[in-house]
Structure formats: structure tokens, C-alpha cells
Amino acid sequence: MHCLEPKDYHKIHNILKASFKTPTFAFSVVNRLIQGSVYVNDSMKPTSGFLRIRAGDYYVFGQGNDLVFNNSLYRYFVEKVYGKEKRFTVFTPSTDWEALFDETFKPYVKKMIRSKYRFVPPKVPSKYNLPDLYELKDFNSDFLRGSENFNESYIVDYWGSESHFLKNGLGVCVIHKENIVAECVSIFHSGTIAEIDIVTNPSYRGQGLGKIVGQEFINKCLEKNVMPAWDCDNNNEASKALASKLGFSNEERYALYVLK
Known part of the structure; x- marks a missing residue:
């Protein structure tokens, strides 16, 4: 080897x-x-x-x-x-x-099944209606430090440093009363592909905020000639449903192994 x-x-x-x-x-x-x-x-x-x-x-x-x-x-x-x-x-x-x-x-390991999707670009950029009192913002250093999900530990694990993510990654979030209530970032970026990681605060679910940050993230990808990517556990029905709403289809499954 x-x-x-x-x-x-x-x-x-x-x-x-x-x-x-x-x-x-x-x-x-x-x-x-x-x-x-x-x-x-x-x-x-x-x-x-x-x-x-x-x-x-x-x-x-x-x-x-x-x-x-x-x-x-x-x-x-x-x-x-x-x-x-x-x-x-x-x-x-x-x-x-x-x-x-x-x-x-x-x-030593247990097997899991994952689903990976292909993205079908829309003919025109997706549009959405953001509820009143909500703001849509690009991720910056302040939002990273205020995020419960995509915090410093997450960024260091997957990107190496905050500055490296801010220079090469993508991220958007919905703000309500100065709090992040929905967020979408590129967990990985290859230069031509940006893989989506998306979370909505449980108290704010059911309002379509996950779809809104996903659409804005995808629009930014397309502006940069970057292909968005979606990958999730095969049994995560909520994630699979959101993928479909955002234009992902042609699901393919593969095996993933994790430590027992």
C-alpha cells in the first residue's frame, strides 16, 4: 500500500x-x-x-x-x-x-444504506416568499459562531478552519429575532460540487424554511456554475421529501459502514 x-x-x-x-x-x-x-x-x-x-x-x-x-x-x-x-x-x-x-x-462495523441524488437544474432560478419578520442572510463569521449546528467544531472537522470555509464554502441562513432558525451550508465543496447540509430549528418547522434556505443555497450554486449535491440516510423520509421539492431525483443507493 x-x-x-x-x-x-x-x-x-x-x-x-x-x-x-x-x-x-x-x-x-x-x-x-x-x-x-x-x-x-x-x-x-x-x-x-x-x-x-x-x-x-x-x-x-x-x-x-x-x-x-x-x-x-x-x-x-x-x-x-x-x-x-x-x-x-x-x-x-x-x-x-x-x-x-x-x-x-x-x-467491527455495521452497515447502513444511503441515498444519493442527481440534481435537475430548473429553467429559471427558484423563487420563494420569505415570511414577514424573517431575514435571509449569507453565512459569515458571526453566524458561524452563533450556529448550534454548524459551529466551530463542525467547521474545523470538515473544513479545517473557519477562514477556509468562509473563503471556499457556501452558507445561508434565516434569521428571526436575531436567532438562526434555518441554515444550509456546504458540508463539502469540490470546486464544482457543493454538498448540502441543512437544518431547521424544531420550533420553526412546518413553515417551509428548510426549503427556502435550500432554494437560496441552490441559486447561489448555479450563479457560480457549481452543482449542488444531496445525500442522506435511506430511511430519512423528511430529507428525501425535501430533496424532491428542491429538484433532486434519480436516487441511487449505496452502502456505508460505521463502527459498532
């Missing part, structure tokens, strides 16, 4: 592009928008590999039936992850990789 140098990340770009199930954070690493580590079976012409980001998210890519590499991955898990890291969340693109985790990693 070889650790790729950042200057060689381009060697796996086509492998990542070959699967719709490749998560946004994988492209964020390869495009060097966020820091990560990339391990492959061959440093010159890789065909299998995995990458990791600070938050503890992993993605395995390429051929899932390279036994030598799979053994190296298992040793890496035993020596560097199990009992040492709090988070080990693995995104998989194929049944070959699923078979590896279903069998070899079975004592």
Missing part, C-alpha cells in the same frame, strides 16, 4: 469520476480544497485505494477485489483505527467493496 503525494492525486481522478456514488469529499481532497490522505495499491498506475479526511470519513474506490490491497487496508484499520479513532465511516461504491466489509470487517 502506497500513500500518494498530493501532486499525484490526479492519478485517481478518473477512477473517482467513473462512479456516481463517489462522495463529494473525495473530490474535495483530490482537488485540494480540504486536506486528506490517499492510499493506493500502485503509486504509478493505481486501480484500488482509499482516502481519509480529518472528520473520520473514508472512501474506498476502484477495484474492490485486490486481495493484497484489501489485506493492507484491514491491517491499517486494526493498527491505526480500531480503538484509536472515535469515527470510522466508510463510503463504498460497489458490491465488491460491500462484500469486503460484510465479511472481513463484520465484527
